[in-house]
Amino acid sequence: MSYQQNNYYTSRRQQNWSRNQNTTRYVSAIKLGPVAHTILIALMITVLGLIYLTQATRATGYDYESQRINSQIAELNEEKADLQIENARLTALETIKNSAVAREMTTPASTAFVE
Amino acid sequence: MNLELLKGSRSRILAAVILFIAAIFVARLFYLQVIRHDYYVELAASEQQSRFTIPASRGLIYAKSGENTIPLAMNQTVYTVFADPQIVTEKDEITTALRDIAGGNIRKDFEKLLDVPDSRYQILATKLSRVQADKLKEKNFSGIGFQENTQRVYPEGDLAGQVLGFVNTEGVGSYGIEGYLDEELQGQDGLLQAVTDVGNVPLTIGNNNIRIPKQDGRNVVLTIDRNIQSKVEDALQAAAGRTGATNVSGIVMDPRTGKVLAMANLPSYSPGEYFNVNDVSDFNNNVISGPYEPGSTIKAFTMATGIDTNAIRPSDRFNNTDSIRVQDRVISNATKGITGNITFETAMQWSLNTGFVTIAQRLGDGEQITREARDTMYEYFYERFRLGQSTGIQLSNEAAGAIVAPDQPTGNEVRYSNMSFGQGMDATMLQVAAGFGALINGGTFYKPTVIDGFITENGFEQIEESELVEKGLVKPSTSTEIRRVLTDARRAGFPGVDRAGYSVGGKTGTSQVIVDGQYSSTQTTASYVGYGGADTPEYVIMVQVSGKDKVFQGARDALPIFTDISNWMIDYLKIQPKG
Numbered sequence: 001m002s003y004q005q006n007n008y009y010t011s012r013r014q015q016n017w018s019r020n021q022n023t024t025r026y027v028s029a030i031k032l033g034p035v036a037h038t039i040l041i042a043l044m045i046t047v048l049g050l051i052y053l054t055q056a057t058r059a060t061g062y063d064y065e066s067q068r069i070n071s072q073i074a075e076l077n078e079e080k081a082d083l084q085i086e087n088a089r090l091t092a093l094e095t096i097k098n099s100a101v102a103r104e105m106t107t108p109a110s111t112a113f114v115e
Numbered sequence: 116m117n118l119e120l121l122k123g124s125r126s127r128i129l130a131a132v133i134l135f136i137a138a139i140f141v142a143r144l145f146y147l148q149v150i151r152h153d154y155y156v157e158l159a160a161s162e163q164q165s166r167f168t169i170p171a172s173r174g175l176i177y178a179k180s181g182e183n184t185i186p187l188a189m190n191q192t193v194y195t196v197f198a199d200p201q202i203v204t205e206k207d208e209i210t211t212a213l214r215d216i217a218g219g220n221i222r223k224d225f226e227k228l229l230d231v232p233d234s235r236y237q238i239l240a241t242k243l244s245r246v247q248a249d250k251l252k253e254k255n256f257s258g259i260g261f262q263e264n265t266q267r268v269y270p271e272g273d274l275a276g277q278v279l280g281f282v283n284t285e286g287v288g289s290y291g292i293e294g295y296l297d298e299e300l301q302g303q304d305g306l307l308q309a310v311t312d313v314g315n316v317p318l319t320i321g322n323n324n325i326r327i328p329k330q331d332g333r334n335v336v337l338t339i340d341r342n343i344q345s346k347v348e349d350a351l352q353a354a355a356g357r358t359g360a361t362n363v364s365g366i367v368m369d370p371r372t373g374k375v376l377a378m379a380n381l382p383s384y385s386p387g388e389y390f391n392v393n394d395v396s397d398f399n400n401n402v403i404s405g406p407y408e409p410g411s412t413i414k415a416f417t418m419a420t421g422i423d424t425n426a427i428r429p430s431d432r433f434n435n436t437d438s439i440r441v442q443d444r445v446i447s448n449a450t451k452g453i454t455g456n457i458t459f460e461t462a463m464q465w466s467l468n469t470g471f472v473t474i475a476q477r478l479g480d481g482e483q484i485t486r487e488a489r490d491t492m493y494e495y496f497y498e499r500f501r502l503g504q505s506t507g508i509q510l511s512n513e514a515a516g517a518i519v520a521p522d523q524p525t526g527n528e529v530r531y532s533n534m535s536f537g538q539g540m541d542a543t544m545l546q547v548a549a550g551f552g553a554l555i556n557g558g559t560f561y562k563p564t565v566i567d568g569f570i571t572e573n574g575f576e577q578i579e580e581s582e583l584v585e586k587g588l589v590k591p592s593t594s595t596e597i598r599r600v601l602t603d604a605r606r607a608g609f610p611g612v613d614r615a616g617y618s619v620g621g622k623t624g625t626s627q628v629i630v631d632g633q634y635s636s637t638q639t640t641a642s643y644v645g646y647g648g649a650d651t652p653e654y655v656i657m658v659q660v661s662g663k664d665k666v667f668q669g670a671r672d673a674l675p676i677f678t679d680i681s682n683w684m685i686d687y688l689k690i691q692p693k694g
Contacts, residue, residue, distance in 0.1 A: 056320055059319055059320065060312075060318050060319070060320065062319075063316065063317065063318045063319050064316060067316050067317070078192050078245055079245070081189070081190065081191060081192065082191065082192075082244070082245055082246075084186070084189065085189050085191050085268055085270060088185070088186045088271075089270045091185070092270050092271045092272065092274075093271060093274065093341055093342070093345050094271065094272050094274070111686055113691050113692060
């Protein structure tokens with residue numbers, strides 16, 4: 001008499017099903033027809049559209065903020081340039097020559113190098 | 116489908132009509148959406164999108180002030196105030212506000228402009244500062260608008276006017292460095308293409324947005340030293356008053372690098388007020404644009420040619436009879452009486468033409484200025500010292516001048532005898548100063564430059580130390596010998612004018628001017644070219660004095676300007692006297 005051993009693989013889920021014979025799958029009592037499905041899909045598309053619009057509006061809001069900051073930067077740069085020009089004019093050689101301090105200065109009679 | 120309906124003729128006609136109309140719609144839609152797709156996309160884009168130019172800032176121009184840099188040309192935003200007379204209502208208030216705030220910037224009779232009928236745009240005031248414009252904007256007048264413009268400003272006034280040039284009302288640089296480097300200074304405008312809202316504010320939505328950043332113009336640092344420039348301009352002004360000259364020019368160079376430290380002319384102009392100039396020739400920088408016969412200043416070059424080719428030594432002698440015959444012409448000396456068997460050094464000291472014609476003859480067979488002698492002079496003058504050819508300095512309108520080659524019909528013996536003392540040839544002051552620098556610095560020719568470097572995001576970036584053009588122009592021994600001859604000649608001829616302990620040498624020049632094709636005896640140009648330093652030359656100065664129908668002399672009119680600048684340079688550069 002020959003002996004034969006067969007090994008069958010059973011998944012854990014199958015084992016669970018086997019163990020808990022009372023377990024049942026949930027089945028909704030509400031049945032959706034083709035019209036309801038269409039409406040739901042339309043609603044989902046609408047919601048996605050709204051989300052997109054919200055994001056786009058928010059991005060546009062940043063554009064205005066960015067524009068405001070750019071204008072501010074431009075204004076400050078202009079102010080800086082004006083101040084630099086004013087500084088350059090105040091330190092110009094002609095201004096220095098005509099200053100009260102320069103007018104009080106005298107030319108040395110002679111200059112020499114000190115060893 | 117109920118086939119019974121189709122059997123009825125009216126139904127069939129209606130169906131056919133509807134089908135036909137539907138076909139027309141489909142065809143039209145196909146035409147609009149497929150065939151004319153690109154056109155309508157473009158049309159829609161043009162309405163939804165705007166293109167903005169992002170203007171690049173013009174590069175600034177700086178000068179040196181010792182070790183520091185100072186701005187010579189800057190940009191300022193200014194405003195133009197305009198009115199729409201059809202909207203303006205508060206005329207009295209606008210008039211008062213403009214008078215109080217805009218002051219000298221208002222247009223003449225601007226009140227009348229507010230009443231011009233059928234006009235929608237009248238300019239009331241120009242070049243208002245930001246502060247002035249802000250004060251007017253606060254008033255919030257209806258029908259009053261503001262236009263932003265960029266204006267070039269020159270805080271140092273008319274300092275180095277002809278070196279700088281100017282920027283015209285169209286934003287284009289003319290003359291000087293503004294003209295020469297216009298493209299680099301202008302930079303590249305940027306571009307922003309985007310969907311905009313009703314207020315023309317660019318938005319990030321849309322697929323075809325383009326943003327090309329602007330590239331501002333390069334900020335240039337010149338080799339011009341503000342203090343030296345100012346001194347030279349003052350010295351020229353004083354000389355004009357002293358001599359009565361209408362045209363005076365000067366240049367200061369560093370013979371060790373070819374850098375131009377100062378370059379000035381009279382008459383000059385203020386680049387910020389270029390529109391007030393009546394004579395356009397005032398825009399020209401005579402130092403680079405006015406080739407002339409440099410006269411006896413060229414004698415230094417002739418003697419160097421003779422020494423370098425071993426044709427003569429400064430101590431060699433010749434028989435001076437105050438005149439010398441060259442073919443059918445007789446060339447005379449301006450200074451007479453130094454006759455007999457004299458040295459070439461003496462000829463240099465007294466600037467005797469006969470001595471330098473003799474040197475030219477000794478370059479050949481000793482009797483005539485042969486073709487070989489003329490070839491040698493041409494090689495030294497034109498090819499080595501680069502007289503009569505553009506130096507390539509970074510300034511607009513540089514003139515080349517002219518040296519007639521010996522193979523030309525007019526490149527004969529008479530021409531070359533004249534060239535030996537600086538007549539019969541045209542060279543600019545810059546060419547003479549650059550060639551002279553090479554003559555006394557040991558024989559290295561440096562290309563003259565006015566650009567020291569550029570200011571970038573990383574700070575100051577100096578351009579390569581100096582653009583060496585040619586070494587060994589003359590032998591170092593020739594250079595040393597010429598320096599000695601020029602220094603001795605100056606000391607002997609003009610004792611006590613220089614500070615003790617320094618080597619200062621140079622050569623005067625008085626050249627006749629060609630008027631109506633003839634050399635005039637009533638109009639001459641005076642020049643002086645020289646160098647100064649302690650052990651080695653540290654600066655080269657050349658000055659020129661001229662005026663219509665006026666006689667000027669190198670020693671009397673040009674030399675004092677050189678001396679004034681030279682003695683000042685010794686202090687300014689803090690040159691220590693020789694031990």
